[in-house]
Amino acid sequence: MLRGNRIALRARYEEDIPILRTGLYDDVVNSSRAEAGPWRPVSPGSKDPRLVVDDTQERHVPFSVVELDGGALVGSASLWGIDNHNRLAHIGLGLLPASRGKGYGTDVVDVLCQYGFVVRGLRRLQIETLEDNAAMLGAAERNGFVREGVLRSSAWVMGEFLDEVLLGLLDHEWKAGRAA
Numbered sequence: 001m002l003r004g005n006r007i008a009l010r011a012r013y014e015e016d017i018p019i020l021r022t023g024l025y026d027d028v029v030n031s032s033r034a035e036a037g038p039w040r041p042v043s044p045g046s047k048d049p050r051l052v053v054d055d056t057q058e059r060h061v062p063f064s065v066v067e068l069d070g071g072a073l074v075g076s077a078s079l080w081g082i083d084n085h086n087r088l089a090h091i092g093l094g095l096l097p098a099s100r101g102k103g104y105g106t107d108v109v110d111v112l113c114q115y116g117f118v119v120r121g122l123r124r125l126q127i128e129t130l131e132d133n134a135a136m137l138g139a140a141e142r143n144g145f146v147r148e149g150v151l152r153s154s155a156w157v158m159g160e161f162l163d164e165v166l167l168g169l170l171d172h173e174w175k176a177g178r179a180a
Contacts, residue, residue, distance in 0.1 A: 002063075002115055004107040009063035009077055009115070012053045016064045018044070020051055020076050023096035032158050033130060034094055051076070058082065061115075065095070065108055074099035077108050079116055079125075087123040089116055093136075105139035113143060117171045124170055130155060131163040144177040145169045 002009040021042065025031045031039045035050075042048045053062055059082045065075040075095035082089040093108050109127075116122045127145060129136040141147075145167040153161035 002111050002119075003068065004111040006068055007074065007104050007107045007111065008066050008068055009108070009111050010066055012051070012062055012064045012076075016073055016076075017048070017051045019073055019096070020064070020094075021048060024076065024094045025050060027097075029158060030097075033133070036155075038156075058084075065093070065104065067104075074104055075108070077112055079112060079120070082120070082122075087121065089120070089122055089125055091116075091125055091127050091140075100135065105135055106142045109139045109143045109145075113169065113174050117174055122171065124168060125174075126169070127167045128164050129167075130157065131165050137165060137167075140167045140169075143169070144173050146173075 021044075024034070025039075025042065025048070028039045051062075054060075060078060060080045061082065062076065062078045064073055065077050066073055073096070075093060077093040078091075079089045080092055091109060091112050093105060093112070095104055095108075113125060116125050125145075126148075127136065127140050128151070129140070131150065146169065147165055148168045149166045151164040151166060154164045155162045
């Protein structure tokens, strides 16, 4: 388990899956904003690839996010698109509706940085998020991520194209920010 100030990242448990599916993916609008493809319903009990862990998959490391105080499940987080040759990966996270707006996102991003830079030895982490996702933009920037560009009209979301913001962080920048 990886610990932050208020949350921990742990392995995904089987009992997490129905809670995460209901809280994150049954909501058409939220799921459409978080996923790269169109929303579609997933039958209960099916092997939803967004949530079921494939331990043989080296390029995607999913976590369940839990509160340190009490251990309640509050969301999902991952390092994905891990490229060991170029030593980079992408960060993704989703918090259950009742857990949003409590500052957990900033802590999740920090712990994912610890995992990526310290445990995995990566050199670069990046985030792509919709331009109106103030919570993710704030969590990223509070952890030292820098806006590197805008991917204009790159995301089809609920009937319209939206811009995505690309943010990046290098290992030495993250380490310097922690020493300050």
